[in-house]
Amino acid sequence: MTHRSAKDPAPVLALRGVSKSFGAVRALRDVSLELFPGEVHALAGENGAGKSTLIKTLAGVHRPDAGQVLLDGEPALFHGPADARDAGIAVIYQEPTLFPDLSIAENIFMGRQPRRALGRIDHRATRNATAALMHRLGVELDPDRPARGLSIADQQIVEIAKALSFDARVLIMDEPTAALTGSEVARLFGVVRALREQGAAVLFISHRLEEIFRICERVTTLRDGALIASEPLAGMTEEDLVRRMVGRDLDELYPKQDVEAGEVALSVRRLTREGVFTDVSFEVRCGEIVGMAGLVGAGRTEVARAVFGIDRWDAGEVEVAGQALVNGAPSTAMAAGLALVPEDRRAQGLVMGMSIERNIGLTGLRATRRAGLMDRGAERSRSLDWAVRLQVKYARIADAVSTLSGGNQQKVVLAKWLATGPAVLIVDEPTRGIDVGTKAEVHRLLSALAADGVAVLMISSDLPEILGMADRVLVMHEGRLTAEISRSDATEETVMAAATGRAAA
Amino acid sequence: MADSALARAVRWDTVVGALLIVVLLLSFGFVDGFGNALNLSFLIGNTLPIALIALPMTLLVVSGEIDLSVASTAGLSGAVMGALWNQGLPIEAIIPLCLLLGVVCGLVNGLLVTRLGLPSLAVTIGTLAAYRGIAQIVLGSDAVTDFPSPYLDFAAGRIGDTFVPYALLPFLALLAVAVLALHAKPFGRSLFATGANEEAARFAGVRVKRQKLILFTVTGLMASLTGVFWALHYASARFDNATGLELSVVAAVLLGGIDFDGGKGTLGGAIAGVFLLGALQNVMSLGDVSAQSQIVVTGVLLVLSVLGPRVGRQISVARAGRRAASAPTPARTPTP
Numbered sequence: 001m002t003h004r005s006a007k008d009p010a011p012v013l014a015l016r017g018v019s020k021s022f023g024a025v026r027a028l029r030d031v032s033l034e035l036f037p038g039e040v041h042a043l044a045g046e047n048g049a050g051k052s053t054l055i056k057t058l059a060g061v062h063r064p065d066a067g068q069v070l071l072d073g074e075p076a077l078f079h080g081p082a083d084a085r086d087a088g089i090a091v092i093y094q095e096p097t098l099f100p101d102l103s104i105a106e107n108i109f110m111g112r113q114p115r116r117a118l119g120r121i122d123h124r125a126t127r128n129a130t131a132a133l134m135h136r137l138g139v140e141l142d143p144d145r146p147a148r149g150l151s152i153a154d155q156q157i158v159e160i161a162k163a164l165s166f167d168a169r170v171l172i173m174d175e176p177t178a179a180l181t182g183s184e185v186a187r188l189f190g191v192v193r194a195l196r197e198q199g200a201a202v203l204f205i206s207h208r209l210e211e212i213f214r215i216c217e218r219v220t221t222l223r224d225g226a227l228i229a230s231e232p233l234a235g236m237t238e239e240d241l242v243r244r245m246v247g248r249d250l251d252e253l254y255p256k257q258d259v260e261a262g263e264v265a266l267s268v269r270r271l272t273r274e275g276v277f278t279d280v281s282f283e284v285r286c287g288e289i290v291g292m293a294g295l296v297g298a299g300r301t302e303v304a305r306a307v308f309g310i311d312r313w314d315a316g317e318v319e320v321a322g323q324a325l326v327n328g329a330p331s332t333a334m335a336a337g338l339a340l341v342p343e344d345r346r347a348q349g350l351v352m353g354m355s356i357e358r359n360i361g362l363t364g365l366r367a368t369r370r371a372g373l374m375d376r377g378a379e380r381s382r383s384l385d386w387a388v389r390l391q392v393k394y395a396r397i398a399d400a401v402s403t404l405s406g407g408n409q410q411k412v413v414l415a416k417w418l419a420t421g422p423a424v425l426i427v428d429e430p431t432r433g434i435d436v437g438t439k440a441e442v443h444r445l446l447s448a449l450a451a452d453g454v455a456v457l458m459i460s461s462d463l464p465e466i467l468g469m470a471d472r473v474l475v476m477h478e479g480r481l482t483a484e485i486s487r488s489d490a491t492e493e494t495v496m497a498a499a500t501g502r503a504a505a
Numbered sequence: 506m507a508d509s510a511l512a513r514a515v516r517w518d519t520v521v522g523a524l525l526i527v528v529l530l531l532s533f534g535f536v537d538g539f540g541n542a543l544n545l546s547f548l549i550g551n552t553l554p555i556a557l558i559a560l561p562m563t564l565l566v567v568s569g570e571i572d573l574s575v576a577s578t579a580g581l582s583g584a585v586m587g588a589l590w591n592q593g594l595p596i597e598a599i600i601p602l603c604l605l606l607g608v609v610c611g612l613v614n615g616l617l618v619t620r621l622g623l624p625s626l627a628v629t630i631g632t633l634a635a636y637r638g639i640a641q642i643v644l645g646s647d648a649v650t651d652f653p654s655p656y657l658d659f660a661a662g663r664i665g666d667t668f669v670p671y672a673l674l675p676f677l678a679l680l681a682v683a684v685l686a687l688h689a690k691p692f693g694r695s696l697f698a699t700g701a702n703e704e705a706a707r708f709a710g711v712r713v714k715r716q717k718l719i720l721f722t723v724t725g726l727m728a729s730l731t732g733v734f735w736a737l738h739y740a741s742a743r744f745d746n747a748t749g750l751e752l753s754v755v756a757a758v759l760l761g762g763i764d765f766d767g768g769k770g771t772l773g774g775a776i777a778g779v780f781l782l783g784a785l786q787n788v789m790s791l792g793d794v795s796a797q798s799q800i801v802v803t804g805v806l807l808v809l810s811v812l813g814p815r816v817g818r819q820i821s822v823a824r825a826g827r828r829a830a831s832a833p834t835p836a837r838t839p840t841p
Contacts, residue, residue, distance in 0.1 A: 310707060331710040342708050351702045353768065362698055362709040365691035373689045416709070 009036050010073060012201050013058065013089065013170045018067035020053055027053040031227045033220050035170060035201040040192060042212040043205045044245050045222035051205055055172050059091045060084030090163030094175045096155040100148035105130035107147050108162045133161040137191045153184035160191060171195060172203045177211055179296040182500050189215050207463060209238045223247050254468025255444050257451050262286035265455035266424040268307060271316035276302045277479040284424065284455040289446060291470025292459040294499045299479040300459045301343055304426050308340040309333045321423050337423035341413050341430060349413035352402040356394055357383040359401050360416045386415035407438030425449060428459045443469055463492055477501045517762035518774025525781040532788050539791060545668035550738060552783030553672055554747060557731045558754045560683040561724040563775040566758055569700040569767030570625040570717060575728040576750035577636035578610045582732030584640035587649030587742030596653055604729050610636055611725020615718040640744040649742040660737035672734060684772050700767025756807035757782045765811055
């Protein structure tokens with residue numbers, strides 16, 4: 001904070017003409033950005049627009065292929081996140097990672113605790129320093145409280161306090177509000193304003209446009225890795241911002257066909273898993289795409305896991321095409337025609353060291369066997385068939401799936417499940433972390449599947465995706481289904497209201 | 506591209522197979538008393554206990570688990586066999602009872618691991634001690650040696666003057682079954698998937714717990730079969746039969762290229778590892794190396810076989826890292 005001079009606003013941190021490529025993907029193309037002290041600056045763009053790469057470049061995780069990072073007007077070369085942190089740049093992530101068994105104070109001063117004689121940790125000094133930080137943020141949190149059990153909002157406060165303890169002059173907040181309730185957002189914004197008044201520069205990323213307008217002074221918009229505009233927010237409308245972000249016909253990204261809904265294919269009745277979700281009932285019909293929205297941690301993924309049989313449910317029932325499913329048995333769910341594309345493709349969707357062929361083959365071991373033995377030829381032709389249909393880009397079908405890009409890995413997961421010929425397809429965050437082009441392909445695919453009579457349940461935290469693709473939107477909040485909104489009534493406002501529990505539906 | 510083709514050509518299990526051939530050729534050439542049919546039949550007969558247990562152990566390690574209680578299960582089976590023989594039961598009834606006991610021992614391990622979710626390493630160290638203790642309670646310090654001679658002859662004898670022990674034939678049949686199970690049946694593919702990523706295997710509908718329970722049970726069965734074979738082969742049922750055999754089995758299996766972390770390896774490699782270890786032990790015995798020193802060699806081999814593939818992998822990663830220093834591969838960096 002010592003370098004600040006309010007009368008002479010020079011950018012504390014800037015990017016000049018930065019480009020960054022990963023293989024064939026150009027994540028950033030000649031992007032420039034200036035962050036001024038005492039300013040909250042929004043970074044807007046769709047998923048895959050290059051926001052994460054930009055943040056990681058500022059934070060010293062990536063080094064630019066071309067262009068410069070300027071710190072106080074001087075070129076800075078960060079060899080890693082530690083360099084950036086020492087330069088006063090801190091990143092607050094959506095889901096902080098604290099040591100759950102240590103206290104708030106210990107978390108903040110981990111590895112650099114104040115010492116007393118003989119190298120013993122000075123607990124009182126640690127505690128007092130933490131209390132002072134909380135006071136600066138205007139937040140009441142007991143320094144001695146263990147991190148376990150803190151809400152995500154409180155954990156973020158701890159991360160911010162930690163950043164302050166490093167004398168951070170630039171705070172980068174990557175979707176900090178995604179998992180927060182309305183009142184928690186209000187408190188976070190109070191903290192952000194306090195930081196701004198103390199002269200910090202804040203780079204704020206959010207998918208919620210109204211938040212950008214509430215807290216930020218300027219906005220930089222990225223699209224497909226390129227800088228679209230960097231301008232004051234005053235005088236702009238949400239529509240202006242969306243146009244800069246999307247820059248294309250929305251119908252192209254969300255090619256939803258109108259399909260007449262048929263028979264009920266998936267029926268979930270009063271499903272409860274104690275402490276996780278309660279009394280969840282819904283139906284999905286053949287030909288329908290039903291979106292499931294909600295904040296992170298609202299219980300959507302947990303419902304999907306229980307329906308598919310990964311976790312057991314405590315009460316309720318699930319039917320697929322009129323056939324009751326066995327509690328906790330994925331293999332019987334599969335036999336009944338259910339498929340689940342899980343949210344974490346690396347940990348749950350794929351065996352990364354196995355070949356593309358065998359990953360797709362894993363769901364067809366029974367279908368392709370002959371006389372009890374595996375039929376390698378049948379396995380290969382089944383896998384090839386689906387890899388080609390989904391236009392997976394690979395060198396050889398026998399290559400490890402880890403050699404593929406994220407988007408192509410996701411296509412392999414889809415191929416693996418479509419090859420089972422499911423009647424009901426549950427997709428959990430189907431386009432998370434994949435590029436815009438592949439995203440549009442996945443959407444086309446889901447739409448085509450629905451047109452073929454498959455019942456699709458699509459869990460997504462990407463609101464435009466939900467609004468663009470779903471015939472109906474189910475919204476979960478704190479383990480309960482709080483709203484069911486028709487396509488015509490679904491807007492960003494109605495869905496978010498239900499997801500944050502602001503409206504009783 | 507050329508690098509990965511090369512890497513595939515020189516897989517670890519191929520290396521071990523080649524090493525086995527080299528050791529055999531050198532022993533034929535330079536070790537007195539090695540190359541005759543009688544010694545070779547001893548080599549095979551003495552290695553069979555390791556080989557028998559290595560079959561299910563390979564499948565178990567591929568699926569990401571391990572069973573260290575196998576030698577104690579074998580010892581317990583031998584002890585029960587001796588005790589029942591002393592009671593006057595016919596051998597035809599005793600052997601099935603011993604095998605049933607092995608099934609129970611394996612089932613206990615399997616249930617503790619799958620139902621209670623305990624790590625198999627800890628569970629089977631516990632049952633390693635427990636089963637051996639029961640064996641001592643059952644038989645005390647007795648040694649039972651007077652089993653019927655047709656059985657003893659089968660377990661210790663060889664076909665004519667050839668190097669082929671009778672017992673090799675049923676082993677080859679079991680080997681064929683194990684190869685089919687691991688490399689040709691859907692079951693085996695599921696094991697590889699489970700060992701590499703258990704979570705992803707569950708999400709693909711693999712019944713992971715059932716699969717592991719089956720494996721632990723079969724391992725118990727094979728361990729008790731080994732215990733029966735051991736007592737007959739050496740014409741001695743004692744509570745401490747096969748003590749330390751788990752070390753040899755695990756060393757041989759890892760030596761054969763089965764990844765301790767699961768998901769990788771072949772039965773061919775494991776069996777090559779078993780007979781490489783067996784050949785080394787035979788050569789050391791011929792050279793009057795003490796049993797204690799042989800255990801040291803086995804232990805060192807165990808460490809080396811875990812270390813070897815890892816060092817190799819790190820070298821290749823370092824190479825790839827240097828190559829890719831200027832341009833990161835797209836696979837490792839998902840788009841922002």
